[in-house]
Amino acid sequence: MKKDCANWMVGKSKLLSLACLVLVASLIGCWLPDAQAAQIKRVQTGEIYFDADDISQVAEIVAVDQTKSLVLLYPKPDLNTTYNARQNILFSADFGSNTELVISRDGATYGVTARFYIIEFVDGVTVQRGVSSFASGSPTNPKYTTKSISLSPSLTDYNNAVAIVQSRCALTTTTSDEIATVRASISDNNTLVLDRFETNQVLKSVNMVWQVVEFTKDVTVKHGTATIAINSLTGTATVSPGIGTLGKTLLLFSYKAETAINGVEGYFDVKGEITNATTLTFTRGYQNNTALTGITVSWFVIE
Numbered sequence: 124m125k126k127d128c129a130n131w132m133v134g135k136s137k138l139l140s141l142a143c144l145v146l147v148a149s150l151i152g153c154w155l156p157d158a159q160a161a162q163i164k165r166v167q168t169g170e171i172y173f174d175a176d177d178i179s180q181v182a183e184i185v186a187v188d189q190t191k192s193l194v195l196l197y198p199k200p201d202l203n204t205t206y207n208a209r210q211n212i213l214f215s216a217d218f219g220s221n222t223e224l225v226i227s228r229d230g231a232t233y234g235v236t237a238r239f240y241i242i243e244f245v246d247g248v249t250v251q252r253g254v255s256s257f258a259s260g261s262p263t264n265p266k267y268t269t270k271s272i273s274l275s276p277s278l279t280d281y282n283n284a285v286a287i288v289q290s291r292c293a294l295t296t297t298t299s300d301e302i303a304t305v306r307a308s309i310s311d312n313n314t315l316v317l318d319r320f321e322t323n324q325v326l327k328s329v330n331m332v333w334q335v336v337e338f339t340k341d342v343t344v345k346h347g348t349a350t351i352a353i354n355s356l357t358g359t360a361t362v363s364p365g366i367g368t369l370g371k372t373l374l375l376f377s378y379k380a381e382t383a384i385n386g387v388e389g390y391f392d393v394k395g396e397i398t399n400a401t402t403l404t405f406t407r408g409y410q411n412n413t414a415l416t417g418i419t420v421s422w423f424v425i426e
Contacts, residue, residue, distance in 0.1 A: 162245040164191075171226060173235045179227040186221045187243050190250055193336055194218075195240040196226065196289055201233055209300045209386070211235055215289040215332035217252065229330060230293035247340045251275075256330045257305075259323040262382060267322040272315040274335060281309045283344045284337040285423040288317055288377055292329045298386040299324040305331060306379040308421040309346075320419075321382045343426045349405050351393070351418040353381075358405045362424055365400040372397060376405070376422040383415035390416050397424070 165187075171180050196216045210230030214237055219225040226237050251274055260267035278284050286307035294300060301321040308316045315335055338344060349360035366372050380391035389409025398404045405420050 162247065164243045164245045165241075166243070167241040168239065170236050170238045173228070173231065173237060175233050176231055178229070178231055179225060181219060182224040182226065182239060184222055184224055184241060187218075187241060189218050189221065189252070191245075191248055192218075192241055192243040193248075193250055193287075193334060194224065194252075195242070195287075197238045197240075199236045199238070201235065207297055208232055209294040209297070209303065210292060213291040213294070213303055215291050215330065217254065217332045227291065229291045230295060232295075247338060247342070249337045249339060251335045251337075252333060254330070254332055255317060256328055257302075257319065257322065258328050259302075259326045262320065262322045268319055270317040271310075272317065272333070274313055274315055278309070278312040278335070278337050279339060280337075281312045282346070283339070283342070284309050284335055285344060285346075285375055285425065286315055286377070286421070287334040287336065287375065288331050289333075290329055290331045292327050294325070294327060296325060296386070299327070300386040300388070301380040301382065301384040301391060302327065303329050304378060304380040304391055305329065306419060306421045307333060307377045308348075309335065319379045321380070321384070324382075338425070345424040345426075347422060349403065349420040349422060351405060351407060351410075351420070353414060353416045354410060354412040356407055356410055358418070358420065359398070360403040360405075360420075360422060362401050362403060366397070366424065366426055367400075368426070369397060369400060371426055373425045374403060374422065375425065376420050378405075378418050378420040381415040381417045383413055391418060393418055393420065395420070395422065 288307035290305045292303040349358045351358035384390045
């Protein structure tokens, strides 16, 4: 029997509410109450269980304003599974309507629980979203590595915006996971960039749902890039100017893995940490100084 349970957290709160939920979802940071912070109208959270053959399911939700709603998604595979094809845990979420959230993966061989968070703001935030995809092809052809997506309407200030991407792919092998590692960044007020390194180890398309979240008041966003070298477990980035209050700061990031990763999770499963007011640290579990096993990160610090 599938389970579809949701606990609704309703009411106005400050950025503390978003940070606490993100913390539960294993992201980093916590915003404390601030009388001038962008207000949250409602947070909806729930879990949907995907059986071993389920590709897509719909979560029924309280009606939202999609232009003010951010969606976060966290899959958790069954603990007793003996299969590890990456397709099972690559999910995306998008609105089917104002009262429906569609959660999907491109292939399935084992069960997964997908937890979603929908954070709807009262004001101070504008959200754009869309879908895109990469076909398989030569990594020397930018058509297969980079997507430049026009934003409409244009952002007021892209320096105060955050890019989020969720990717999925019907990866039935365990040696090509890096083709679905996609990095999201914002190059100017009109352009979202989605890019990756690996393109054609297997003849599979990668499908993506993206979100661009612009904070229009009372929040500061800093952004940049970082790398993890082939001979290192960590990479760092400098936050400038420094973070004012660590307890009110959230780190979000995405990354792309180089072409010789060969599906080894230790190479490309990356965690991010706010080390101190001026330093971010990105860490992975494995390196052996092999060429083309580096990681490139795009990060956003929200304060």
